[in-house]
Amino acid sequence: MISEPGLEAAEIRRAALRLFADRGYRATTMADVGAAVGVRGPSLYRHVRSKQDLLVAVMVETMEALLDAQRAAAGAGGGPVLRLRRMVEAHVRYHAGHRDQAFVGNREIGNLEQPARDRILAMRAAYERTLRGVIEEGRDAGVFAVEHPRLASYSILDMGIGVAAWFRPDGPHSVEQVAYTYADQAIRMLAPAPPDR
Amino acid sequence: MISEPGLEAAEIRRAALRLFADRGYRATTMADVGAAVGVRGPSLYRHVRSKQDLLVAVMVETMEALLDAQRAAAGAGGGPVLRLRRMVEAHVRYHAGHRDQAFVGNREIGNLEQPARDRILAMRAAYERTLRGVIEEGRDAGVFAVEHPRLASYSILDMGIGVAAWFRPDGPHSVEQVAYTYADQAIRMLAPAPPDR
DNA sequence: TCCGCTTGCTAACCGTCATTAGCGCAGTTT
DNA sequence: AAACTGCGCTAATGACGGTTAGCAAGCGGA
Numbered sequence: 206m207i208s209e210p211g212l213e214a215a216e217i218r219r220a221a222l223r224l225f226a227d228r229g230y231r232a233t234t235m236a237d238v239g240a241a242v243g244v245r246g247p248s249l250y251r252h253v254r255s256k257q258d259l260l261v262a263v264m265v266e267t268m269e270a271l272l273d274a275q276r277a278a279a280g281a282g283g284g285p286v287l288r289l290r291r292m293v294e295a296h297v298r299y300h301a302g303h304r305d306q307a308f309v310g311n312r313e314i315g316n317l318e319q320p321a322r323d324r325i326l327a328m329r330a331a332y333e334r335t336l337r338g339v340i341e342e343g344r345d346a347g348v349f350a351v352e353h354p355r356l357a358s359y360s361i362l363d364m365g366i367g368v369a370a371w372f373r374p375d376g377p378h379s380v381e382q383v384a385y386t387y388a389d390q391a392i393r394m395l396a397p398a399p400p401d402r
Numbered sequence: 403m404i405s406e407p408g409l410e411a412a413e414i415r416r417a418a419l420r421l422f423a424d425r426g427y428r429a430t431t432m433a434d435v436g437a438a439v440g441v442r443g444p445s446l447y448r449h450v451r452s453k454q455d456l457l458v459a460v461m462v463e464t465m466e467a468l469l470d471a472q473r474a475a476a477g478a479g480g481g482p483v484l485r486l487r488r489m490v491e492a493h494v495r496y497h498a499g500h501r502d503q504a505f506v507g508n509r510e511i512g513n514l515e516q517p518a519r520d521r522i523l524a525m526r527a528a529y530e531r532t533l534r535g536v537i538e539e540g541r542d543a544g545v546f547a548v549e550h551p552r553l554a555s556y557s558i559l560d561m562g563i564g565v566a567a568w569f570r571p572d573g574p575h576s577v578e579q580v581a582y583t584y585a586d587q588a589i590r591m592l593a594p595a596p597p598d599r
Numbered sequence: 600t601c602c603g604c605t606t607g608c609t610a611a612c613c614g615t616c617a618t619t620a621g622c623g624c625a626g627t628t629t
Numbered sequence: 630a631a632a633c634t635g636c637g638c639t640a641a642t643g644a645c646g647g648t649t650a651g652c653a654a655g656c657g658g659a
Contacts, residue, residue, distance in 0.1 A: 229512055231428040234646060247648075248607050256647070312509055315426055356575070356583050359568060360561040367560025378553070386553050394587045431616060444618075445637050453617065 214252045217242055218266075221259045226305035230260055230316045260313060261321040267303070267310040268328040274299055275335055285343030286392060292336055293361060293388040300369040301380045307369035333358055340395065350397035361391045411449045413439055415463075418456045423502035427457055427513045457510060458518045464500070464507040465525040471496055472532055482540030483589060489533055490558060490585040497566040498577045504566035530555055537592065547594035558588045 220241035224233040235256055236246035253259055278291035300307045310325075317325060337358040343349035351357050368383060378386075417438035421430040432453055433443035450456055475488035497504040507522075514522060534555040540546035548554050565580060575583075 227512075229428065231426065232513070235648085236646080244606095245608060246646085247609085250648070251606055315424070316429070353575070353579075353583055356580065357587070359564060360584065360587055363564025363567075364557040364561045367556060367563065370560075371556060378550070382550075383553065386550055387557065390554070390557055390591045393593070394591045396590070432618085433616080441636095442638065443616085444639085447618070448636055 217249060217252055218259060218262055222263050222305050222309060225260065225263065225309045225313065230256075230309070230313045257318055257321075260309075260316060263306070264310050264313065264317065264321070264325055265328075267306040268325055268332070270303070270306070271296070271299055272328060272332055275332060279335060279339065284348065285339050285346055286348055289336075289339050289343065289395070290388045290392060292339060293365065293391045294384040296336075296362065296365040297368055297384040297387045298380055300365050301372040301383055304369045304372060307366065311366055311369070333362060336362065343395065347397070349395040351395055357395060360394070364390070414446060414449055415456060415459055419460050419502050419506060422457065422460065422506045422510065427453075427506070427510045454515055454518075457506075457513060460503070461507050461510065461514065461518070461522050462525075464503040465522055465529070467500070467503070468493070468496055469525060469529055472529060476532060476536065481545065482536050482543055483545055486533075486536050486540065486592070487585045487589060489536060490562065490588045491581040493533075493559065493562040494565055494581040494584045495577055497562050498569040498580055501566045501569060504563065508563055508566070530559060533559065540592065544594070546592040548592055554592060557591070561587070 217238065221233070221238045224237050224241060228237075234246065235249055238256075238259070239246040239249050242249075274295040275292055278295040279288055281288075281291060283291075314322065314325060337354050340349060340351055340354045340357050344351050344354065365387060368387070372378075372380075372383065374380075414435065418430070418435045421434050421438060425434075431443065432446055435453075435456070436443040436446050439446075471492040472489055475492040476485055478485075478488060480488075511519065511522060534551050537546060537548060537551045537554050541548045541551065562584060565584070569575075569577075569580065571577075
């Protein structure tokens with residue numbers, strides 16, 4: 206046999222993700238997901254507990270990937286400016302390179318049932334806290350001039366999140382170009398006014 | 403009589419907006435909207451053509467308010483830096499002061515049926531184009547250093563949009579404080595490197 | 600060969616929901 | 630007072646959709 210794929214839970218999640226991304230969780234039916242993997246709706250229940258479980262799996266996966274990328278960026282050493290640059294680049298790279306995940310992860314929070322919702326919110330809070338930590342460290346070291354670090358971290362995260370909504374791989378900008386430009390903007394946003402003038 | 407309110411279409415739209423904002427369009431039932439204005443679901447049809455019409459009305463209203471605010475900010479004269487500041491402040495003020503509208507306006511685009519969807523998208527495109535125009539004008543005048551004006555306008559708009567998701571009137575920041583800070587960040591993001599060094 | 604496990608299918612269940620029909624009650628007009 | 634009108638109500642309609650039941654085909658191992 207030439208390795209008939211065989212329905213894997215991961216394949217179903219992939220299909221669900223794409224559908225959630227472009228129709229929304231509530232507008233996607235189990236029959237839709239089934240059709241996307243060549244099966245009838247009810248057959249999915251051999252591999253998946255529920256539609257809600259699919260959403261939770263997709264969103265947890267997304268947040269774990271983001272946290273991993275952020276940890277890698279933050280853990281590579283260097284001063285606050287360099288670490289911030291790497292964190293912003295990682296953030297943007299993920300949102301440009303995994304638009305569906307990012308989009309669903311940001312739009313469908315309200316459709317998560319407890320306790321999954323709180324779990325995801327806690328992961329998001331941790332993600333923000335880490336970025337803010339670097340900003341505060343840079344402020345204390347005198348390399349950033351920031352009055353409200355929380356407003357700065359929210360701004361930086363939100364501008365990256367927005368990338369998931371408009372970025373197209375076949376558009377005029379490459380992922381790396383956007384990541385670099387956004388990191389630059391973040392740094393300029395935080396840089397202290399130069400001593401002259 | 404002490405002026406029994408009397409059901410107005412505007413009152414229904416207000417209730418629908420709130421429900422759309424915190425449950426989502428698809429998760430909101432006409433019975434929910436009815437309950438919010440003290441009436442059964444079917445009675446709403448005396449005042450409203452359909453649920454979809456409610457969504458369209460809410461979103462068109464939102465985009466018109468944004469475009470009006472932007473026009474006012476841009477039309478008040480001044481150089482590119484000042485006009486940009488006023489436009490960003492107006493953008494943030496709206497997103498902090500009308501969170502429900504902004505939130506629905508950004509999340510429910512996919513639930514708009516044609517031709518309303520294209521109409522809203524055209525309004526959004528015009529809104530972005532105007533902001534980008536000021537950025538390009540500033541670049542041509544030498545007061546902004548921007549390689550990709552489109553990336554800059556997207557960043558600025560998206561960071562403002564994010565405000566609608568986290569801002570709380572009883573939180574630690576006032577609307578004006580956030581608007582001022584965000585405008586500042588936008589300007590610093592675009593400011594050319596100073597001539598020294 | 601026979602058993603049992605896996606997995607897909609159809610049918611059925613049980614809700615939910617937008618929307619329409621048609622009734623009846625004011626309040627107002629003629 | 631009769632007729633009209635505006636508006637809310639209940640009941641019904643027609644779809645849709647998540648999930649469960651129960652059957653059957655394929656297949657590997659004893």
